Amino acid sequence: MTVKSYPKYLINFLNSHYSMDPFEKFNHWYGKEQLKNKTNFSSACCLSTIGLDGYPNARFVSLKRASNDFFIITGPLNSMKGHEISNIPKVALTFWWSHTKKQVRIQGGVSWLIPDLADEFFQKRSRKSQIISCVSKQGYLLNEKNKFSKRINDFSKLYINKQIPRPKSWGGFLIRPTRFEFLSFSSDRYHDRLVYILNGTQWNKFYIQP
Ligand SMILES: Cc1cc2nc3c(=O)[nH]c(=O)nc-3n(C[C@H](O)[C@H](O)[C@H](O)COP(=O)(O)O)c2cc1C
Numbered sequence: 001m002t003v004k005s006y007p008k009y010l011i012n013f014l015n016s017h018y019s020m021d022p023f024e025k026f027n028h029w030y031g032k033e034q035l036k037n038k039t040n041f042s043s044a045c046c047l048s049t050i051g052l053d054g055y056p057n058a059r060f061v062s063l064k065r066a067s068n069d070f071f072i073i074t075g076p077l078n079s080m081k082g083h084e085i086s087n088i089p090k091v092a093l094t095f096w097w098s099h100t101k102k103q104v105r106i107q108g109g110v111s112w113l114i115p116d117l118a119d120e121f122f123q124k125r126s127r128k129s130q131i132i133s134c135v136s137k138q139g140y141l142l143n144e145k146n147k148f149s150k151r152i153n154d155f156s157k158l159y160i161n162k163q164i165p166r167p168k169s170w171g172g173f174l175i176r177p178t179r180f181e182f183l184s185f186s187s188d189r190y191h192d193r194l195v196y197i198l199n200g201t202q203w204n205k206f207y208i209q210p
Pocket residue numbers: 044057059060061062063073074075076079080081082138139
């Protein structure tokens with residue numbers, strides 16, 4: 001159901017009662033989960049793209065930044081997800097936070113991260129991750145694991161005591177949400193579901209049935 005199906009007075013009433021914008025709400029929930037969940041996996045989320053074959057394609061990634069108007073995911077741009085996003089720059093991000101029993105669903109448009117920001121994120125990665133990102137062509141066939149491990153070792157030796165430059169094909173995806181759904185899970189199925197939809201520059205908020 002779209003927001004247009006709701007009467008205007010209801011939308012105005014609901015808007016006046018819930019003043020947090022969706023980014024504030026996201027960061028509030030995310031912060032609460034991080035406090036309870038000591039594993040560092042609260043950044044894990046499911047990134048769904050529209051496959052080149054028309055099927056949805058989904059995989060877990062790590063949220064690298066949640067700002068007040070966008071989200072950042074990093075990884076190889078020449079990967080399957082990179083090709084799919086180039087083809088149709090629309091994605092969904094889904095979080096399940098088990099310690100606080102919250103689900104957040106986000107849909108939005110995507111653009112590439114500017115090179116300076118990609119450099120910044122690349123330099124923050126562990127050395128091992130940087131090396132793998134340089135050597136591996138994510139998603140390509142792996143014929144001989146031994147040879148691959150040798151290439152990783154050779155690369156590490158080549159860059160010993162040197163800064164590893166970001167490969168041009170490694171970057172990030174900047175997601176600008178147009179829809180959020182915040183679900184508080186209830187074991188009796190009476191979930192609380194709050195939706196935000198971007199309408200021009202305004203966020204319309206409304207509840208939907210569990
Ligand atoms: C918890 C978790 C976090 C991950 N984080 C990332 C990430 O931030 N970026 C990334 O490219 N792949 C990440 N991966 C690997 C992806 O799930 C996936 O294998 C990879 O991105 C290739 O997907 P693609 O072939 O559809 O492009 C992560 C996997 C897991 C399980």
